[in-house]
Amino acid sequence: IFTLQTFGDPGKMKDYHYTGPVEHRFSPYAFNGGTVLAVAGDDFAIVASDTRLSEGYSIHSRDSPKCYKLTDTTVIGCSGFHGDCLTLTKIIDARLKMYKHSNNKTMTSGAIAAMLSTILYGRRFFPYYVYNIIGGLDEEGKGAVYSFDPVGSYQRDTYKAGGSASAMLQPLLDNQIGFKNMEGVQHVPLTKEKAVQLVKDVFISAAERDVYTGDALRICVITKKGIDEQTLPLRKD
Amino acid sequence: MALEDLCHFRDIFQEDITTERFSIASAISSQESPSAFPLPTNLPFTSSQTVPLPFPMAHGTTTLAFMFQGGVLAAADTRSSCSGLVACPASQKILPIHSHLVGTTSGTSADCMLWKRILARELRLYQLRHSRRLSTRGAAKLLSHMLHPFKGTELCVAATLCGWDGGELFYVCSDGTRLEGMLFSVGSGSPYAYSILDQGVRWGLTVEEATSVAREAVYRATHRDAYSGNFVDVFHITSKGWTRRKREDLKEEYYREKESD
Numbered sequence: 001i002f003t004l005q006t007f008g009d010p011g012k013m014k015d016y017h018y019t020g021p022v023e024h025r026f027s028p029y030a031f032n033g034g035t036v037l038a039v040a041g042d043d044f045a046i047v048a049s050d051t052r053l054s055e056g057y058s059i060h061s062r063d064s065p066k067c068y069k070l071t072d073t074t075v076i077g078c079s080g081f082h083g084d085c086l087t088l089t090k091i092i093d094a095r096l097k098m099y100k101h102s103n104n105k106t107m108t109s110g111a112i113a114a115m116l117s118t119i120l121y122g123r124r125f126f127p128y129y130v131y132n133i134i135g136g137l138d139e140e141g142k143g144a145v146y147s148f149d150p151v152g153s154y155q156r157d158t159y160k161a162g163g164s165a166s167a168m169l170q171p172l173l174d175n176q177i178g179f180k181n182m183e184g185v186q187h188v189p190l191t192k193e194k195a196v197q198l199v200k201d202v203f204i205s206a207a208e209r210d211v212y213t214g215d216a217l218r219i220c221v222i223t224k225k226g227i228d229e230q231t232l233p234l235r236k237d
Numbered sequence: 238m239a240l241e242d243l244c245h246f247r248d249i250f251q252e253d254i255t256t257e258r259f260s261i262a263s264a265i266s267s268q269e270s271p272s273a274f275p276l277p278t279n280l281p282f283t284s285s286q287t288v289p290l291p292f293p294m295a296h297g298t299t300t301l302a303f304m305f306q307g308g309v310l311a312a313a314d315t316r317s318s319c320s321g322l323v324a325c326p327a328s329q330k331i332l333p334i335h336s337h338l339v340g341t342t343s344g345t346s347a348d349c350m351l352w353k354r355i356l357a358r359e360l361r362l363y364q365l366r367h368s369r370r371l372s373t374r375g376a377a378k379l380l381s382h383m384l385h386p387f388k389g390t391e392l393c394v395a396a397t398l399c400g401w402d403g404g405e406l407f408y409v410c411s412d413g414t415r416l417e418g419m420l421f422s423v424g425s426g427s428p429y430a431y432s433i434l435d436q437g438v439r440w441g442l443t444v445e446e447a448t449s450v451a452r453e454a455v456y457r458a459t460h461r462d463a464y465s466g467n468f469v470d471v472f473h474i475t476s477k478g479w480t481r482r483k484r485e486d487l488k489e490e491y492y493r494e495k496e497s498d
Contacts, residue, residue, distance in 0.1 A: 121351045125390065149319075153347035155328060167322055 029081050029129045030055055033212025034066050035163035036077030037199060038135035039177065040143030044192045045222045047075040047135035048199045049163075050207070050234060052215040053082060062236065065218040066163075069227060070096060074109045074136035075220045076116075079163035080150070081129035088128050091119060109136035113146035113154055120152035127151050131162040141224055161202075165210035169202055196221065200232060207234040297464025299426030299455055300330055300341035301434060302397045304406050304419045307444045308475035309399040311341050312451035314426070314459050315468040315484070326467040327484075335360060336478040338373060338400040343423040344393035344411065352394050356380050373400030374417070377407035381415040388413055397421045401474050426458030426465040433457050444473065448482065456487050 033054040039046045049066035052059060067077050068089045076092070078085040095115060099107050107115070113134050120128055132148040147160035159177045161169035174180040176198055179187050190198075199219060207214040217232040300313040313330035316323055330342050332350070334357045342349030359379060363371045371379065377398050384394060394411040408416045408423070420438055422430040433454035442450070448471055459465040471482040 117351070121347060124348070124392070147325075149324065149347055151345070151347035153317075153345075153350050155325065 028126075030083070031129075032060070032080070032082040033164050034064075034079035035161065035165040035169065035203070035206055035210065035213045036066050036079045036131070036133050037159075037161045037169060037173075037202065038077060038133045038145040038147075039159045039173075039190070039195050039199065040135065040145040040157070041190050041192060041195055042143065043137075043141055043223065044195070045075075045135040045137060045143035045145065046192075046195055046199055046219060047077050047133070047222070048203065048217060048219040049077050049079065050203060050213045050215060051218055051231075052213065054212050059215075062215040065216075067218055067220050069220070070112060070134075071106050071136075072226060073222060073224075074107075074112055074134060075222060075227060076112075077133045077135070077162070078130045080131050084128040084130045088119070088130055088132075092116065095119070108139055109134060109144050109146070110138060110156075112136075113148075113156075116146075116148060117152040117154050120148065120150065124151055131166070133160050133162045135220075136222055137224065143222075164212040165206040168209055169206055172202055172205070192221065192223070196230075203232075203234060297462075298330060298343045298424035299422070299430050299458035299462060299465040300343050300397065300424050301420075301422035301427070301430050301451060301454055302341055302399045302406055303421070303434060303438050303447075303451075305438065305442045305447050306440055307442070307447065308401065308473055309406055310447050310451050311339055311397070311399045311472045311474070312455050313341050313470050314455055314465040314487075315470060316459070316464065316466040317346050318464045323466075329470065331470050331472050333472075333479055334376070334398075335370075337370070337402075337474065338376060338398060339472050339474055339479050341397045341399070341423065343395040345391075348392050348394045348411070349396060352380070352384065353396070355383065359383070372402045373398055373405035373407060374402075376400065377409050377415055377417075380409045381413065384409070384411045385413065387411065395423045397423060399472070399474050401476055401478075422454070424458075424465065426455075426462035429458040429461045430454040448473070452485070452490075456490055459487055460491070 033052060034050055036049045047067050051063050051065045053061040053064035066079050066085070067075050069075050070092060076089070078088060096107055116132060116134070127150045129150055131150065134146040136144055138144040145157045145160055146154050147157050147162060148154040159173045161173060175182065177190060179185050196219060200217065203217045214235045217234050219230045219232070221228045297316070297318045298314060302309060302311040311331050315327050315330065317325040317328040328346060331339055332342060332353045333339050334353060340353050342353065356376065356379065360371050360376055380396070384392065388411070392411045396409050398407045398409060406418055406421065408414065408418065408421045420434055422434060434450065437450035451471055452469055455469045466487065468484045468486055470484055473480050
């Protein structure tokens with residue numbers, strides 16, 4: 001097993017110690033921050049993201065949501081490098097249209113997930129720097145969440161957090177939705193109202209502790225009736 | 238299915254292997270050039286250095302497989318780590334390729350998942366074109382030759398293919414290794430797993446004994462190796478195909494052991 005060199009943590013403060021002359025190569029990537037979260041219930045799915053677009057110490061925009069609607073039953077959340085997010089969503093939209101025209105039906109969430117995996121892997125040696133999470137309803141109408149890594153490895157989950165605050169949010173979701181790391185607790189199935197409240201609380205916590213998350217929260221709730229969007233303000237500092 | 242009718246295909250998965258008719262199969266018809274989806278198209282031939290990535294990949298695992306009188310047994314942990322963060326505590330590292338072939342994966346999870354999918358597609362196409370299933374030995378050779386153009390790049394796939402043509406076990410690695418054997422363990426936790434397996438595996442094991450040796454080996458490896466953990470998956474392959482044991486949480490096992498001390 002070999003590990004890949006990482007050339008400095010993206011977007012984090014560099015050390016100010018002088019270690020000698022350093023050659024700076026042009027990096028085609030930038031880190032634009034942002035957190036995405038998706039939760040699947042019995043008959044609903046929620047995809048939520050913050051709306052801050054940052055780079056280094058600056059904020060480019062306070063209103064750049066990271067959830068993109070793909071079909072009536074599927075929403076994708078993309079965070080990471082904004083340029084790759086935009087291109088990737090354009091490519092997915094084009095492929096959705098092509099599928100619709102050749103097969104005369106809309107792509108299902110599972111099919112979109114499998115297709116995205118191959119699109120990402122096609123760029124295995126110059127990857128899209130995007131952390132994707134797809135949330136939607138499967139063919140039976142149950143909620144489905146598919147989480148990806150930047151090169152296309154994916155699987156179906158019940159809940160997943162991705163982006164800059166993912167390491168802070170995922171343990172909280174494991175505990176509250178997965179009932180992990182607790183003993184003797186009754187496993188109550190998650191209702192839509194409780195899930196939306198949980199997502200709001202979780203993002204408020206993320207905005208407190210992660211500098212790249214904040215400004216506003218966009219929540220998309222997907223049910224068989226359609227996609228319902230809400231926006232909630234978060235800390236702007 | 239339409240493609241099956243076109244190829245006058247007879248589904249032999251349900252039939253006993255001894256009734257297959259063997260055609261003098263030519264070499265597998267060359268697949269389309271790597272520019273057909275989903276093989277990676279931009280091999281880094283032009284630049285001497287690859288693009289430096291700003292994120293780490295998912296690595297680290299314990300997988301094992303061995304043959305015994307009751308078939309082939311494959312076991313793996315389920316932790317997928319990404320330089321210090323557990324990216325996924327419940328990933329699937331043993332992927333079924335078809336009803337009688339299962340592959341364990343180790344290395345970069347995206348590479349393993351996609352190459353297994355490509356292998357499954359090629360095996361299915363072979364089966365449709367030649368009216369017989371490709372042997373495990375053939376599948377191992379096919380995978381090894383498909384990975385060869387990417388030798389020297391950062392692809393990291395270390396798979397053991399466990400199949401039933403009378404029971405076969407092969408280890409294929411992206412650096413070009415292709416080995417046949419009776420027992421393999423792959424991954425960062427493999428040294429710990431090997432110690433349990435070398436002591437416990439014999440040809441004459443029953444299915445229950447073999448399952449418990451495999452589980453024990455993965456458990457010990459997850460205990461000592463930081464990059465392995467969470468659950469254990471066990472697959473058993475026989476002439477009737479593969480069966481999967483229910484995924485087990487190793488946390489319970491650890492507490493059971495503590496209590497009995």
